């Protein structure tokens with residue numbers, strides 16, 4: 193019987209699993225329903241322009257993702273892939289948090305001590321809060337929300353710092369977001385090394401960043417990538433797995449399912465095992481949050497002081513000057529996380545509001561000559577307090593699960609996806625499935 197492993201889903205989780213298995217000598221076949229690899233982190237073509245389905249940012253703390261990138265890119269220098277810089281959050285004239293070149297934790301203490309937009313009392317209260325988190329080992333009750341965690345924090349620190357960070361990291365409003373998951377992110381970014389809090393903004397499109405070189409790595413090791421191939425059914429028995437796609441049924445030694453959480457129920461039969469029933473029950477309880485990215489092209493460079501700027505949230509929350517990041521000069525990406533009322537409008541209306549917002553920031557901007565909004569309605573699961581997740585790994589003999597929603601350390605992110613893919617693949621290798 194074939195020793196091949198079928199991987200269903202060519203997003204970052206599925207491709208992380210594929211690289212791990214191929215690197216260990218296992219032949220894999222990746223089934224991806226879309227034409228382009230990358231799932232929720234992929235390149236799209238819009239009116240002749242290549243952009244991403246949404247602007248992404250990585251952190252220096254993304255250890256698993258960065259390790260996989262080194263594997264698939266080999267000698268290629270990181271500076272070709274990313275703009276990496278020390279944490280610097282700036283809303284011009286309103287707020288500034290900039291870490292100086294100091295080792296952790298002094299970089300954060302110094303950044304908070306010198307933060308602009310907060311009074312001395314507010315800065316000291318914020319430093320005291322961070323020290324309390326550290327003393328408590330970044331642990332709290334599972335049911336606690338970020339809003340409840342922040343009850344002692346001054347309003348300005350919540351509005352200017354913590355709430356925007358929570359939206360950016362968890363894509364969930366502070367009133368419902370999981371405080372423990374937020375603390376996990378803060379610990380990953382700030383507890384160990386100053387490099388962990390660095391921001392990495394891709395200089396290449398997301399498919400070129402990982403899924404495409406991962407596919408080349410897998411193909412060079414007897415692997416096969418089938419883009420545009422929808423799996424409709426998986427049938428597991430004691431000796432192997434039958435995978436049904438496009439009226440073809442093929443036999444594999446094992447299958448690793450790395451589809452999005454809402455796509456799981458189309459593939460798995462609840463009665464097959466208790467673990468499958470439990471996984472399906474937990475994802476059935478998920479809610480989802482959107483992320484909007486509006487791209488606007490101006491016929492001259494934006495001239496933004498930084499490649500990434502914090503905005504007031506009316507309606508855009510973050511501005512990326514893509515012209516400073518390897519794209520055409522004048523290309524802006526503006527991000528809105530979560531279900532904001534201001535974004536629930538027709539795309540043309542949203543684009544106009546964002547253009548007006550950018551014009552307030554950069555008054556002499558000419559009108560944009562191109563603009564498009566991408567609304568990813570199910571960008572991430574809502575990372576609410578007390579939410580149960582299935583774990584990555586075996587659901588039953590020969591059937592494995594991966595995906596951003598299975599990681600308990602990180603919220604729905606590229607790092608959660610790659611961590612889950614690697615964890616599931618390692619389990620498969622250890623069990624010799």
Ligand SMILES: Cc1cc2nc3c(=O)[nH]c(=O)nc-3n(C[C@H](O)[C@H](O)[C@H](O)COP(=O)(O)OP(=O)(O)OC[C@H]3O[C@@H](n4cnc5c(N)ncnc54)[C@H](O)[C@@H]3O)c2cc1C
Nearest residue numbers: 201203204205225231232246248249423595596604605606
């Ligand atoms: C707009 C936006 C902005 C984001 N910003 C950030 C950010 O700044 N930083 C960050 O770290 N994360 C960010 N994320 C989150 C990150 O993109 C996701 O957490 C990650 O990509 C999820 O990867 P995944 O492989 O688990 O799932 P997915 O990407 O959903 O992959 C699942 C794949 O399975 C395929 N599939 C489904 N069903 C089938 C089937 N039956 N047969 C074959 N294939 C199938 C799908 O087409 C898809 O490609 C953002 C997400 C979005 C949408």
